[in-house]
Amino acid sequence: MTSFLQRIITGEVSLEEYSDTEKERLLYKLLSDLPSSSILKIKQFIKGSNHDTITKSQRAFGKIVHRDSLIPIPNLSLELWDRDPFGGKDYLGSTETDESGNFEILYDPKLAGFGDLPDLQLKIFDPPQTVYIDGKKSQVRNLIEVKNGSDNVIGDYDFGVVQILYYEYDSEYKLFPYSLPDSIRHDFTPEAEVITTKSVAKYGLVMDALIQRNRRNPNEPSYDEIQKSFPETLTLILEKERPGYTRSDEFFGEKMLNGFNPVIFKKDKNNPSLYTTAFNGDKFTLTGKIDLPNYKVKFELKDGKLLPIEITLQFREDNCLQPNSPLKAPQTYTPADGKKWLQAKRVVRATHLGVLGEVKGHLAQCHFNMEQYAIAFFRNIRKNPIRGFLYPHIKEVVHINKFGRKILMDPKEGFFAKLEPMLINPDMLQWVRTSMGTYDWTDWQPRKPLSENHTFAKLGNLYWDILTTHVDSFFATHQEEIVNNWSEILNFSNELVQNSVPYLPLSLEQVDDGDQWYDLNEIEHSSNPRQEINGELKAVRPITASAQPTEQEIANLKQVCKYVIYQCTFWHSWIHNEHNPEFGELKYGDLLTNGSMGDEDDESVLPGRQTASIILAVSHMLTNFKYGYILKNEDGDVPPDLIELIQSKKAEFEQLGFDLTNLRSRLNS
Structure with missing residues (x-):
């Protein structure tokens, strides 16, 4: 002012x-x-x-509900205005909707001006969000919708039942919770949207040029030309400095432990000193575009390094695309097998990075897992202090998923539509659903370090400790207000569970091979009961079941806060930071076909030039998105306490090789 x-x-x-x-x-x-x-x-x-x-002699009243279900929407901020000609407006009064979505605003009609009867207009707002700009605290509000009432109103006025689209569940997506695009009622941060659009446009043009060239001549461009059309990535740089290193056993083990899709290992049932990881593609329907062989890799710890010692691959019989098709005999390879060993490692990388990492680690665990929390959050939490606490981290989940749905998966315009039939197997969304069936917030915490070189696990635990302090401090300050507005948490919990996918002990690519997890921190292991709804045992457990919380239910909410912030910030940062360093080189991590077992110069096992162009373009356009970091705090809404806690541990992060400037503040890319 x-x-x-x-x-x-x-x-x-x-x-x-x-x-x-x-x-x-x-x-x-x-x-x-x-x-x-x-x-x-x-x-x-x-x-x-x-x-x-001023004599508030007249009233405007009504009720606000969700358009999809007619469920009332409490705690929305409302303002009543008089609409004047030529765009002028007179403020008349304000209120909030009650628990039943009802509202009443008393006002003085004389405020419309001398000789003027009010032409009513109702403005509907989300609650204000606190931001810090140049060290100064202020609040911003998001206008949801404007509803015009009648002109020249005399006496009381009934707006009736106002139905608004407000984070509705998309009825066309039956597999897992997805927000109806038109019901997303706040904008993507303008700067973020500009950067995303520029990145997509930049690499989209490169991709289109490569595809058009290939359509004119199926033998062009060469794979080397495709590779050089995009920025050089880590494996290419390292190969120049240390030829052969990125194909070594040491690098393979390091990336399985600390790379783009860091593995949670099992212990070999026959030799507990060995660690294993496996993938089973028997239940998938394939397109014939890529191979999806079963694999199992065994590792040993030697001098602190995790080294592969055995890889078993099993392919389907030729031209068998349906689930549970006949399989060829399994083939086992060891380092003594020379070129075949290098080829086997490449086959594992192709599935581990381009299929398992992208679909399960990125789409399922990050994007769609967090969207179910985001939808229930926006639909129910407005007055509770948890609103401002989680909002900076969860605010753009629904936006980026909507954006990705349009850019990547639209059946006519999406990039994947250029690959006919679709590159990834048709069961991709079903796979996401089964993966989400294994996820829950209860008793979750980062995995224990497997060895001294397990930097991902060490960093995850360091960050989790920071979040524990951050959440405990927030609750100590705001617990009374949190408890006073617990009805919102109850509604949030009920809706989260009701819309959760069914619980599954194993996702689509998992089988029980008798090996045991080396650590259960990130694996479902809680004895807490799940809720059954309409005959389905739900994957996500309730946070609370009462209008007045118990100590355990408050602890549950703390755990949910830590879980959501961790997934939206650290886990998603890791996925993005490590994506291109591994997935950005075709010969290192491209998807494979025609039996897969070929040398890197064997183009017959590559899935095609158009596919290669799209893979690299999408990888770069979605991971070179440089906006939304905790320390930069571009939008000013990250709590200063969290920034201070993270900065206080800067030396420990640096010692583990993690650049804190790359820690994202939310899931928005």
Whole structure:
């Protein structure tokens, strides 16, 4: 607020010396700096009336509900205005919807102006969000919708039942919770949207040029030309510095432990000193575009390094695309097998990175797992302090999923539509569903370090400790208000569970081979009961079952907060930071076909030039998105306490090789 404006409000400066026209001009000039209450005060002073003489003799009332279900929406902020000709408006009053979605605003019709009957307009807002800009605390509000009432209203006015699209569940997506695009009621941060659009446009043009060239001549461009059309990535750089290193057993084990899709290992049932990881593709329907062989890799710890010692591959019989098709005899390879060993490692990388990592680690665990929390959060939590606490991290999940759905998966315009039939197997979304069936917040925490070189696990635990301190501190300060608004948490919990996918002990690519997990921290292991709804045992457990929380239910909410923030920030940061370093080189991590077992110069096992062009383009366009970091705090909404806690551990992060400037503040890419 300007100092001149403050002097007007306090009465230090009189408006009597101004003509009516000058008063109006002055008022319009200063409107943008004023809250509604101050606008009303100045307006009454200009008109020569006293604020105390306002008689709220009329009322506007109604009810606000979800359009999809007619469920009431409580705690929405409302303002009542008089619509004037030529765009002018007069503020009349404000309120919030109650627990039943009902509202009532008392107002003085004289505020519409002398000789003017009010033409009513209802503005519906989300609750204000606290931001810090240049160290100054302020609040911003998001306008959800504007509903016009009747003109020249006399007496009380009933807006009736106002149905709004407000984070509705998309009925076309039956597999898992997905927000109806038109019901997303806040905008993607403008700067973030611009950067995303530029990245997509930049690499989309490169991709289109490569595809068009290939359509003119199926033998062009060469795979080397495709590779050189995109920025050089880590494996290419390392190969120049240390030829052969990125294909070594040491690098293979390091990336399985700390790479793009870090593995949670099992212990070999026959030799517990060995560690294993496996993939089973028997239940998938294939397109014939790529191979999806079963694999099992055994590792040993030697001098602190995790080294592969055995790989078993099993392919389907030729031209067998349906689930549970006949299989060829399994083939086992060891380092003594020379070229075949290198080929076997490449086959594992192709599935581990391009299929398992992208679909399960990225799409399922990050994007769609968090969307179910985001939808229930936006639909139910407005007044509880948890709103402002989680909002900076969860605010753009639904936006980026909507964006990806359009850019990547649209059946006509999406990039994957250029690959006919679709590159990834048709069961991709079903796979996401089964993966989500194994996810839950209960008793979850980062995996224990397997060895001294397990930097991903060490970093995850360091960050989890920070979140524990952050969440405990927030609850200590705000617990009374959290408890007073617990009805929102109850509604959030009920809706989260109700829309959860069914619980599954194993996702589509998993089989029980008798090996045991080396650590259960990130694996379902809780004895807490699940809820059954309409005959389905739900994957996500309830946070609370009561209107007044127990100590355990408050602890549950703390755990949910840590779980959501961790997935939206650290896990998603890791996925993005490590994506291109591994997946950005065709010969290192491209998807494979025609039996897969070939040398890197054997083009017959590559899935095609158009596929290669799309893979690299999508990888770069979606991971070179540089906006939304905790320490930069571009939007000013990351809590200062969290930033301070993270900065206090900077030396420990650096010692583990993690650059904190790359820690994202939310899931938005």
